[in-house]
Amino acid sequence: MYICDCHCDTLTKLHEQGTSLYENDHHLDLRRLIANGGGLQFCAIYVPSEYRYQGGLRYALLLLDKYNRELADLSRRGIDCLPVLTRQDARDARRHQVATLLAVEEGGAVEGSLEALRIFYQLGVRCMTLTWSNRNDIADGVNDAITGGGLTAFGRQVVREMNRLGMIVDVSHIAPQGFWDVIELSEKPIMATHSDATAVCDVPRNLTDDQIRAIAANRGVIGINFASQFLAADPAEADIDSIYRHIDHMLALVGDDCVAFGSDYDGIKRPPRGAEGVEKFPAIIEYLLKKNIPPASVEKIAHLNVFRLLDEVL
Numbered sequence: 001m002y003i004c005d006c007h008c009d010t011l012t013k014l015h016e017q018g019t020s021l022y023e024n025d026h027h028l029d030l031r032r033l034i035a036n037g038g039g040l041q042f043c044a045i046y047v048p049s050e051y052r053y054q055g056g057l058r059y060a061l062l063l064l065d066k067y068n069r070e071l072a073d074l075s076r077r078g079i080d081c082l083p084v085l086t087r088q089d090a091r092d093a094r095r096h097q098v099a100t101l102l103a104v105e106e107g108g109a110v111e112g113s114l115e116a117l118r119i120f121y122q123l124g125v126r127c128m129t130l131t132w133s134n135r136n137d138i139a140d141g142v143n144d145a146i147t148g149g150g151l152t153a154f155g156r157q158v159v160r161e162m163n164r165l166g167m168i169v170d171v172s173h174i175a176p177q178g179f180w181d182v183i184e185l186s187e188k189p190i191m192a193t194h195s196d197a198t199a200v201c202d203v204p205r206n207l208t209d210d211q212i213r214a215i216a217a218n219r220g221v222i223g224i225n226f227a228s229q230f231l232a233a234d235p236a237e238a239d240i241d242s243i244y245r246h247i248d249h250m251l252a253l254v255g256d257d258c259v260a261f262g263s264d265y266d267g268i269k270r271p272p273r274g275a276e277g278v279e280k281f282p283a284i285i286e287y288l289l290k291k292n293i294p295p296a297s298v299e300k301i302a303h304l305n306v307f308r309l310l311d312e313v314l
């Protein structure tokens with residue numbers, strides 16, 4: 001089945017190790033993704049937290065350049081990869097072998113500048129995770145939740161400008177107050193590209209039931225994160241069934257319009273048993289169907305929800 005995956009950190013691995021997006025031995029490459037039947041892969045430019053006040057822009061450009069060089073390599077190999085930039089691209093994506101969507105993870109990448117945000121848009125970025133887990137000049141991340149900080153004045157400008165440009169506002173990693181500020185402020189559906197449910201695994205990176213309801217009411221989308229420590233209280237026990245349990249919880253809570261995948265492949269140290277890499281998506285889909293999630297709901301989770309959001313946001 002065609003899969004939209006809302007988060008991976010593969011670009012970081014490619015940058016650090018000089019490896020290829022088409023074929024590598026990391027969690028994810030496009031060769032395996034195409035073998036699955038194709039998909040739309042969000043590719044995050046993750047800016048390490050130490051650069052969030054200074055140097056973020058330069059670091060982000062290194063990964064952006066790597067992304068562009070990999071797209072050129074794919075075209076040399078004769079691979080039909082569509083970088084999604086417009087609503088029409090999102091509608092056309094499935095006619096291509098594979099599609100990518102460029103994201104920035106860590107709003108410190110724009111270094112406090114709306115001009116830089118707009119330049120990122122021009123360079124093809126269509127989604128930005130406002131914060132990583134630490135505080136930046138947009139909002140507090142979950143590690144700083146104790147101070148109760150929400151969106152800063154600049155953070156509010158960023159959300160408004162992302163809405164205007166047609167960039168997805170991603171609330172994964174943000175502290176609760178900032179989350180609620182975004183819910184109140186955003187005029188477009190938002191995403192939590194890679195977050196699970198607190199009710200199933202109680203860690204700060206996951207979403208409470210109230211947050212899940214708010215994202216559903218906003219017509220937003222939540223990508224289920226495959227990090228073992230977010231899936232299960234005992235990470236050693238995490239497996240495909242843990243992924244299913246988070247999906248099942250969200251379906252019961254808000255229905256089937258807001259759940260998707262956000263694997264976090266190549267950003268997580270220990271994937272769950274049975275979901276070790278992108279090649280396991282068919283097995284995950286098979287498992288969801290075996291657990292009696294209706295095929296129409298599985299199709300929404302696999303790709304329809306993300307395409308619906310892209311149609312509303314881009």
Ligand SMILES: [Zn+2]
Nearest residue numbers: 105173194267
């Ligand atoms: Zn992340």
